Amino acid sequence: MxxxxxxxxxxxxxxxxxxxxxxxxxxxxxxxxxxxxxxxxxxxxxxxxxxxxxxxxxxxxxxxxxVNLKRIQYLLENINAPILKNLSIEKMSLICGFGSRASCFRALRKHKGKSLKHFIIGSHLS
The missing domain is CATH 1.10.10 (Arc Repressor Mutant, subunit A)
Structure with a gap:
């Protein structure tokens, strides 16, 4: 069919x-x-x-x-913006729509082949 x-x-x-x-x-x-x-x-x-x-x-x-790609895009666009700056990775993940820090990490690995640290070198989480 x-x-x-x-x-x-x-x-x-x-x-x-x-x-x-x-x-x-x-x-x-x-x-x-x-x-x-x-x-x-x-x-x-x-x-x-x-x-x-x-x-x-x-x-x-x-x-x-x-949906996860949209979340990643939002995360990466706002990673140094006041909305996410100085937050824990857990909080950041939740604000971006992920259910947990782990699901955020999994999505980043899957779609970007990199960890979150790679994107925030030089910022508050490095």
Missing amino acids: GNMFCKLKKEEKEECLVRIEFFMNSKKLFLNKDLCLAQLSEETGITGHKISYLINAELRLNFNDY
Whole structure:
């Protein structure tokens, strides 16, 4: 049985992805450690199945990795900003939407191939 979303037009795929990105970024939904497909679906008005399909097919990521990449991006962009500066790694991880310091470390290793220390050399945690 073929995937029901395969027939989506390029424009519709792009429109949906732009919408997903817009809500993820403007509302910083990824900062919620419990963010799930259902919530993203509610925010965007796009079904969870469709979101999942688009993230997989177009971005080559599963939903968790997609969300964790957003968290990593936020962490790295704000690592020396007042919002994160001088916080423990545990607190930093939680503020960025990770469930724990360990899940933050795992995501960094998986997606960046480096540890958090690599990004904060010269800052308060080195």
